Amino acid sequence: MKRFYFLAGLLATLQTFGQQPAGLRCEHLVNPLGIDAAQPRFTWRILSGTESSSQVTVSRGGNTVWESPKVSNGAGFMRYNGPALAPFTGYEWKVTVWDGGQSASATARFETGMLGQRAWKGAWISDVNDVDLKPAALFRKSFRAGGKVRSARAYIAAAGLYELYVNGHRIGEHRLDPMYTRFDRRNLYVTWDVTREMQSGENVLGVMLGNGWYNHQSTAVWDFHKAPWRARPAFCMDVRITYDDGRVETISTGKDWKTATGPVIFNSIYTAEHYDARLEKEGWANHGFDDQGWKHVLLRAAPSMNVTAQAMVPVVANDTLPAKDFRKFSSQRYLYDLGRNISGVSKITVKGPAGTVLRLRHAERLDSAGHADQSNIDVHYRPTDDQDPFQTDIFILSGKGEETFMPRFNYKGFQFVEVESSQPVELKKESLTGYFLHSQVAPKGFVRTSNPVMNRIWEATNNSYLSNLFGYPTDCPQREKNGWTGDAHQAIETALYNFDGITVYEKWLNDHFDEQQPNGVFPSIIPTGGWGYEWGNGPDWTSTIAIIPWNIYLFYGDTTLLARSYDAMRRYIDHITEISPSGITTWGLGDWIPVKSKTPVPFTSTAFYFTDVTILAKTAKLLGKTDDHTQYSALADRIRNAFNEKYLNAATGIYGQGVQTEMSVALYMGLVPDSLRAKVAANLYKRVEADNFHLDVGLIGSKSILNALSENGYADAAYRIASQEDYPSWGWWIKNGATTLYENWPINAKSDISLNHIMFGEIGAWLYKGIGGIFPDERSPGFRHVRMVPHFVKGLDQFECHHDGPNGRIISSWVRKGKTVTYTMTIPPNSTATLQLPGRPLVTAGAGKHTYEIKD
Numbered sequence: 001m002k003r004f005y006f007l008a009g010l011l012a013t014l015q016t017f018g019q020q021p022a023g024l025r026c027e028h029l030v031n032p033l034g035i036d037a038a039q040p041r042f043t044w045r046i047l048s049g050t051e052s053s054s055q056v057t058v059s060r061g062g063n064t065v066w067e068s069p070k071v072s073n074g075a076g077f078m079r080y081n082g083p084a085l086a087p088f089t090g091y092e093w094k095v096t097v098w099d100g101g102q103s104a105s106a107t108a109r110f111e112t113g114m115l116g117q118r119a120w121k122g123a124w125i126s127d128v129n130d131v132d133l134k135p136a137a138l139f140r141k142s143f144r145a146g147g148k149v150r151s152a153r154a155y156i157a158a159a160g161l162y163e164l165y166v167n168g169h170r171i172g173e174h175r176l177d178p179m180y181t182r183f184d185r186r187n188l189y190v191t192w193d194v195t196r197e198m199q200s201g202e203n204v205l206g207v208m209l210g211n212g213w214y215n216h217q218s219t220a221v222w223d224f225h226k227a228p229w230r231a232r233p234a235f236c237m238d239v240r241i242t243y244d245d246g247r248v249e250t251i252s253t254g255k256d257w258k259t260a261t262g263p264v265i266f267n268s269i270y271t272a273e274h275y276d277a278r279l280e281k282e283g284w285a286n287h288g289f290d291d292q293g294w295k296h297v298l299l300r301a302a303p304s305m306n307v308t309a310q311a312m313v314p315v316v317a318n319d320t321l322p323a324k325d326f327r328k329f330s331s332q333r334y335l336y337d338l339g340r341n342i343s344g345v346s347k348i349t350v351k352g353p354a355g356t357v358l359r360l361r362h363a364e365r366l367d368s369a370g371h372a373d374q375s376n377i378d379v380h381y382r383p384t385d386d387q388d389p390f391q392t393d394i395f396i397l398s399g400k401g402e403e404t405f406m407p408r409f410n411y412k413g414f415q416f417v418e419v420e421s422s423q424p425v426e427l428k429k430e431s432l433t434g435y436f437l438h439s440q441v442a443p444k445g446f447v448r449t450s451n452p453v454m455n456r457i458w459e460a461t462n463n464s465y466l467s468n469l470f471g472y473p474t475d476c477p478q479r480e481k482n483g484w485t486g487d488a489h490q491a492i493e494t495a496l497y498n499f500d501g502i503t504v505y506e507k508w509l510n511d512h513f514d515e516q517q518p519n520g521v522f523p524s525i526i527p528t529g530g531w532g533y534e535w536g537n538g539p540d541w542t543s544t545i546a547i548i549p550w551n552i553y554l555f556y557g558d559t560t561l562l563a564r565s566y567d568a569m570r571r572y573i574d575h576i577t578e579i580s581p582s583g584i585t586t587w588g589l590g591d592w593i594p595v596k597s598k599t600p601v602p603f604t605s606t607a608f609y610f611t612d613v614t615i616l617a618k619t620a621k622l623l624g625k626t627d628d629h630t631q632y633s634a635l636a637d638r639i640r641n642a643f644n645e646k647y648l649n650a651a652t653g654i655y656g657q658g659v660q661t662e663m664s665v666a667l668y669m670g671l672v673p674d675s676l677r678a679k680v681a682a683n684l685y686k687r688v689e690a691d692n693f694h695l696d697v698g699l700i701g702s703k704s705i706l707n708a709l710s711e712n713g714y715a716d717a718a719y720r721i722a723s724q725e726d727y728p729s730w731g732w733w734i735k736n737g738a739t740t741l742y743e744n745w746p747i748n749a750k751s752d753i754s755l756n757h758i759m760f761g762e763i764g765a766w767l768y769k770g771i772g773g774i775f776p777d778e779r780s781p782g783f784r785h786v787r788m789v790p791h792f793v794k795g796l797d798q799f800e801c802h803h804d805g806p807n808g809r810i811i812s813s814w815v816r817k818g819k820t821v822t823y824t825m826t827i828p829p830n831s832t833a834t835l836q837l838p839g840r841p842l843v844t845a846g847a848g849k850h851t852y853e854i855k856d
Contacts, residue, residue, distance in 0.1 A: 019049040019829075021076075021095045021105035027311050028502045028556075034113030034155065034191020036309040038085065041560065042078045044095050044105060045807050046829045050074065050847070052099045058082060059092050070098075074830050075784065076806055077557065087115040088153070088240055113155060113191050113309045120307070122252030124159075125297040126234035127259040131215050133232065135261035136409070138284055139207040140291060143251050145200050147243035152198040155240070156207070157189035159303040160214040160233030161269075161409045165206035166197035168286035174314040175437055176269075176411065179471030179507065180213045182514040182527045183303045184229035188310040189236075198241065205251065206285025209233040210267045210409025214303075216529070218268040218388055221380045222482065227529030234300045236307075258294035260284075264408065270481065271381070271388050272362075273407035277398035278354060312439075312503035315470055317344070319436035323429050327370065331424035335370065336417040336432045340739035341756050343467035343477030344437040346393075346417050347406035350425055354399025357422040362391040362414035364478065364755040372418035376753045377478040391478060411437050413467065413478030413756050415739075438466040441499040444805075447767045450798040454723055454767075457730045461764035462498055464741040465491060468758045469501070472508045472527070476743065476754040482525040483508070484759075486541035486589065490703050491758045492548050493765035496555040497774075497803055505548055506561055512545055516568055520575035524589070538588030539576055539608040540601075540700060545569050546612040550619070556806060557782020562619050569616050570628070576609050577635065583642030585609050592759070593752055594698030595728045595745050597659035603647060604661070604700050607669045610639045614670070618778070643671055653679035660687055661701030664708035681712035693720040695728050695745065703762040710770035715791035718770050722763055723795060730763055772801035772812040773836075782806045786833040790814060792821045792854070807831045811849075821854045 021044040027035055028043065042056050053072040058065045058080065066082025078095070085091070090111040096104045114120060127137040154171065156164055158178055164171040171192050178188035211217060215233055216224035239251040262281055266274040283289045324339030336346070341364055348360060363372035378390040391412045395405040417432060447458045468474040473488040473495070474481050488508075495501050511527045522545060524536030549565040552558065576585055588605030591598065613636045620628035647655050647662070653676055656662040663684040666672050672680045688694075688709070697705050709718035725731035728745035736747050743757040768774045773790035776783055783805030790812055800813035808828025815822050826849045827833045835843040837854065 019046045019051065019097050019099055019101070019103040021046050021097055021103070024093075024095065024105055024108035026093070026108065026110040028500075029311065029313070031109045032311060033111045033193060034153070034189075034309050035110060035311050036113050036115055037311070038115070039080045040110060041558065042080070042093060042095065043806060044076050046076070046097055048829050050099050051076070051097045051830050054078070054095055054097045056093060056095050060089065065091065075557065075782070076830060077782075085112050085115065087112050087119050111191070114189070114307070117305060117307060120236065120238060121250050122236045122238045123254050124234050124236045124300040124302050125253045125257055126232050126300045127261075127295070127297060128232055129298070131230055131232055132217065134217065134266045136211075136264035136267055137209050137233065137259050138262045138281065139209070139235075139257050139259045139297065140285060140289070140294070141205045141251070141257045142287060143203055143205075145198060145203055145241060146249065147245060147247065148200055149195060149198045150242045150244045152194045152239060152241045154192040154194045154237060155189055156192070156235060156237040157187050157307050158209065158233065158235040159183055159187060159229075159231065160235075161210035161212040162235055163208045163408055164192065165208075165285035166194050167199065167204055168283065169197050171197065173316050175317060176212070176315045176409070176470065178310050179312070179315075180527055181511060182229075183214050185304050185306060185514040186510060187302070187304050187307045189307055190310050194239065202287045204285055204287045204289070205237070205239060207235060207237070208262065208264070208408070209235060210264070212269050212409060213527070216268070216270065217266075218270040219382045219384055220270060221382060222480070222525070222529070222531045224270065224529050229303060230529075231300075231303070234303070236302070255296060255299065257297045258291050259297050260291075260294045266388065267407070267409040268388060269410055271390050271410070272393045272412070273410045274394040275405050276396040277400075277403055277405070278396060280398065312471065312507045314440055315437055316440045317435040317437055318440060318466070321434035321436060323432055323434075326429035328427075331426070332421045334419045334427045335372065336419070338415050338417075338434040340463070341413070341415045341467070342434060342436040342463070343413050343470075343756070344411055344435045345407045346432055346434050347404060348395065348419065348432045349402060349404045350397065350427060350431060351402045352397045352399070352421070352425040353423060354397060356397040356399075356425065358395040358397070358425070359389070359420045360393040360395065361389070361418045361420070362393075362412045363416045363418070364414060366416060372416050376755065377413065377476075379751070380479055406435070411470070411477065413476060413754075436466075437470075439469040439471060439504050441466075441469065441501045441504065443498065444496075444500050445498040445768065445801065445803045447772075447801045449771075449800075450796050451723060453725060453731045453734050456734045458764055458767060460734065460738055460740050461494060461758075461761045463739060464756055464758045464761060465495060465498065465764070467740060467756050469504060471504065472511060473504070473758070475759065476757050478756065479754055483511070483527060484525055484541070485522065485537070485544040486524070486592070486699060487757070487759040489544045489547040490699060491761045492551045493769075494758075494761045496551060497765050497768045502552055502556055502558075505552055509545075509549060509561055509565055512565075513568055516571070520571035520573075522572065536589050538605055539585060539612060540588040540590065540605045542572070543608045543612050545572050546615040550615045554776040554778055554781050555783070557784060559622060563623060566619055566623060569612070569619070573612055573616055573632070576612075580609070583639045584646055591661050591698035591700040593744055594661070594701070595696045597657070597661065597696050599656065599659060599661040599665075599698075599701070603656055604665060606639065606643050607665050607671060610636060610643065610671060611669050613639060640671055644673065648676075650676065653683050655680065658683065658687055660684070660691065660696045660705055661698065663687055664697075664701060664704035667708035667712055668704035677712065681708070681714065684708060684712075685714045685717055688717055688721060693717060694724055695721060699759050702760045706763065706766040706770055710766070710791055715770060716794045718766070719793035719795055722766065730760070768801050768803060771796070771799050774801065774803055774810055774812050783810060784831055786810055786827060786831055788812060788825055788833050788835040790823060790825075791838070792816065792823070805831070819855055823852045823854060825850050
């Protein structure tokens with residue numbers, strides 16, 4: 001029996017500089033530019049104390065536009081509810097909070113964009129209609145600014161990808177803008193502040209277009225090249241100039257623009273980019289350039305009539321990786337090793353004769369001779385000729401001294417780059433650099449343990465997650481780049497414990513709405529050009545429509561996405577109900593890539609069907625839809641009963657065959673009757689004990705196995721599984737050199753062996769839950785109330801994790817010395833917590849740092 005000794009002085013250690021609100025966000029972004037939200041959301045946190053009430057003030061040019069009522073909810077959240085916002089307008093806002101005293105935040109800003117389709121003035125333009133034309137198009141327009149420029153904004157929407165230039169300066173650091181959507185149903189535009197680049201008198205606007213997913217010229221099994229929207233890239237742009245005297249002039253795309261092709265002679269988001277430096281047009285985006293030989297543009301119909309602001313974090317080059325190792329095979333062949341697997345591009349600097357052709361082959365692994373090996377990642381590529389080699393950039397030198405090339409409209413998944421030259425060139429280790437590209441989500445979590453391999457597993461999980469985030473969550477950055485739904489909902493908690501991803505997921509759920517069929521069906525990959533409606537979908541995969549909005553609600557306390565997803569969620573669930581009158585559904589893909597034991601598809605799909613219906617019922621209650629709440633609560637009970645009647649042996653407490661996925665899914669997803677939970681959990685423990693505390697699960701079981709054990713009294717067993725270092729385990733990958741998570745448990749599998757997949761990434765969330773014990777409370781979401789259930793597992797002497805929730809940092813840490821564990825938790829201002837220590841009553845705690853000693 002354990003005895004618990006509670007240290008005296010558990011009062012919060014508060015900072016001394018008052019309640020001043022901080023971390024102000026509008027639409028979950030910092031000072032966003034060009035938003036289309038008619039009622040933008042405001043969020044903040046306080047640095048200390050307790051916020052008893054709050055008030056948001058929005059102003060324009062020093063004049064108050066709206067002052068909210070004084071609200072007493074301490075939520076750090078408010079939605080604008082004032083007069084209609086004007087387009088193209090900058091607003092200031094601040095929040096004032098009270099708790100005895102009064103404290104106001106610094107001023108934050110937001111600026112509206114188009115706020116609708118009618119505000120656009122420009123035409124959609126392109127160069128030609130031929131989708132098979134390979135060189136990328138350049139566009140330019142000269143104009144005179146008729147006065148001193150006070151401010152200038154460029155609003156650019158593209159079907160494809162773009163780079164924007166003003167007077168020769170490339171605007172911004174975004175990569176791969178705009179983000180991938182269902183182009184014939186939604187297009188995104190980006191707003192840029194180009195005031196500094198604009199000048200009185202002569203100015204030049206320049207745009208380079210890339211294919212992206214819009215004009216997919218590479219051929220693979222996913223049929224991207226058959227997308228219904230496919231056409232030559234096009235764009236529409238308005239540059240809105242405000243002069244010092246108050247006049248406003250808009251320079252727009254139209255027939256007066258001119259176009260030509262340039263040095264990017266081929267670009268594919270899927271494969272690579274080819275660049276012929278001999279075709280560079282020096283100064284093409286600056287004034288003084290002779291464009292007499294350029295052609296007039298073609299006017300194009302808009303790809304869709306739904307052009308909306310890209311209100312999300314961008315894709316950028318987040319890390320620069322110099323080569324860790326370098327090998328010279330010959331004067332025409334070199335190999336670079338970045339030391340870790342990434343998503344991104346490489347940049348090479350080289351000097352050589354004009355016409356020299358360099359091929360930069362990107363790969364995740366090496367063959368037995370030490371050369372780049374793509375055999376694990378090119379399996380789905382179906383080239384029609386040899387002109388588009390997989391993940392191989394082609395750089396043709398101009399011969400004009402030292403030259404540099406980095407792709408604009410592509411990214412790859414790789415660790416190694418093999419450079420092959422048509423003529424001898426001299427390369428050094430410093431000649432090539434890697435750039436890690438991904439959506440710029442801010443870190444929100446941290447884990448460190450006394451087990452170095454576990455630390456590396458957590459780091460590899462985050463690397464894989466980021467490698468698969470490009471405005472939508474993908475499965476792998478090399479072979480597919482697909483938005484596999486199952487991979488995404490399996491990893492959603494790993495995503496949200498570690499990163500501030502709400503804007504990416506809100507965008508991706510828009511893609512769901514665009515892809516949903518009238519009967520409620522979603523494809524297995526989103527967005528899609530058509531593939532995925534007939535294979536790989538079903539509740540075990542496309543439960544993204546329920547699971548992701550629900551988790552956004554739990555982590556952020558914001559019902560917006562849940563409310564927007566409600567009708568789509570309901571139509572989807574009604575379809576499953578229609579085709580599954582018994583309560584058991586057979587529609588799904590199943591426990592993908594298991595170690596050995598295969599769980600029946602109806603088992604896992606019905607479990608997800610139950611989860612989705614349960615979320616729908618809870619959402620209906622939140623939104624005040626009483627009849628729906630009653631209907632779907634009853635449906636959830638019927639599904640649970642049908643599931644248990646089919647799969648549960650109540651006498652033995654065994655589900656199905658009793659394998660790890662079956663037992664853990666039933667527990668984790670809440671299907672087990674309360675009276676049998678202890679018995680089923682004990683049987684799960686016996687099962688993993690018989691499996692020598694090693695994994696015997698696929699994708700679905702990898703989410704449930706650790707959680708089912710740690711949440712039902714067997715945290716030590718969960719940690720034993722998580723910390724294994726031989727096959728099959730996460731540690732097995734790490735011990736064999738992994739810096740990201742793999743697609744298959746065997747490291748030498750014959751298929752399904754991408755070395756950068758996120759689908760087995762639940763372990764990254766489980767560390768926060770199963771050991772750190774940090775849980776959101778659905779009754780008080782957004783970590784306004786925190787459930788703390790730490791486990792001091794055998795095999796670890798020290799553990800620390802923290803998560804930055806909406807109200808601030810939540811810390812859970814412990815140290816074992818001999819038979820004493822010292823546990824410390826920190827709860828942020830405006831939050832409370834309930835602490836469950838093993839074998840003891842619940843402890844309620846307020847904000848601050850709290851320390852406990854536990855002795856065996």
